[in-house]
Amino acid sequence: xxxxxxxxxxxxxxxxxxxxxxxxxxxxxxxxxxxxxxxxxxxxxxxxxxxxxxxxxxxxxxxxxxxxxxxxxxxxxxxxxxxxxxxxxxxxxxxxxxxxxxxxxxxxxxx
Amino acid sequence: xxxxxxxxxxxxxxxxxxxxxxxxxxxxxxxxxxxxxxxxxxxxxxxxxxxxxxxxxxxxxxxxxxxxxxxxxxxxxxxxxxxxxxxxxxxxxxxxxxxxxxxxxxxxxxxxx
Numbered sequence: 001x002x003x004x005x006x007x008x009x010x011x012x013x014x015x016x017x018x019x020x021x022x023x024x025x026x027x028x029x030x031x032x033x034x035x036x037x038x039x040x041x042x043x044x045x046x047x048x049x050x051x052x053x054x055x056x057x058x059x060x061x062x063x064x065x066x067x068x069x070x071x072x073x074x075x076x077x078x079x080x081x082x083x084x085x086x087x088x089x090x091x092x093x094x095x096x097x098x099x100x101x102x103x104x105x106x107x108x109x110x111x
Numbered sequence: 112x113x114x115x116x117x118x119x120x121x122x123x124x125x126x127x128x129x130x131x132x133x134x135x136x137x138x139x140x141x142x143x144x145x146x147x148x149x150x151x152x153x154x155x156x157x158x159x160x161x162x163x164x165x166x167x168x169x170x171x172x173x174x175x176x177x178x179x180x181x182x183x184x185x186x187x188x189x190x191x192x193x194x195x196x197x198x199x200x201x202x203x204x205x206x207x208x209x210x211x212x213x214x215x216x217x218x219x220x221x222x223x224x
Contacts, residue, residue, distance in 0.1 A: 098143035102154035
């Protein structure tokens with residue numbers, strides 16, 4: 001398996017624009033996570049899914065953030081409208097047990 | 112109080128040294144304990160995974176869990192410059208929260224030749 005695949009790797013956008021981050025989990029994994037990493041706050045869990053169903057979205061910072069998982073092999077994290085404080089590295093991870101496997105991340109810069 | 116506390120360092124050691132990295136946690140319900148390594152501009156990669164108290168060894172790495180003290184450690188023997196990275200502890204409560212990991216802040220380690 002190629003591991004967790006995220007796209008794009010880098011995204012630079014202007015404040016107010018919509019941003020969509022994409023994730024393909026490892027085949028057979030039934031959990032999918034979206035994390036955000038910043039120097040100040042470290043790695044924060046935004047939302048996670050089990051069998052495509054959102055289980056806990058308490059980490060989603062605002063209504064501007066939304067996530068979907070239409071099927072077992074694809075998930076999106078959308079920010080609309082984006083703000084400079086959303087600049088961070090966003091990671092997707094998947095698991096079928098207690099340990100999670102991470103993608104390479106999307107580095108988002110909002111100017 | 113954060114659920115998982117980890118000293119961010121940075122920690123700088125000479126090649127060949129023994130490195131000790133530590134985390135404390137507050138929730139006694141935590142059952143699964145992991146260490147991740149993250150190189151610069153990369154995603155975290157799983158290093159070690161343990162369940163319940165005790166030691167687990169894998170090559171130069173040893174993970175230790177003391178549930179009575181709510182304390183977890185990662186030891187690196189004969190440290191190498193290639194070990195330079197950020198090390199993150201991660202803990203999973205299991206049960207109805209199975210799958211949800213809580214991470215420490217990460218410790219930045221530099222091993223200099």
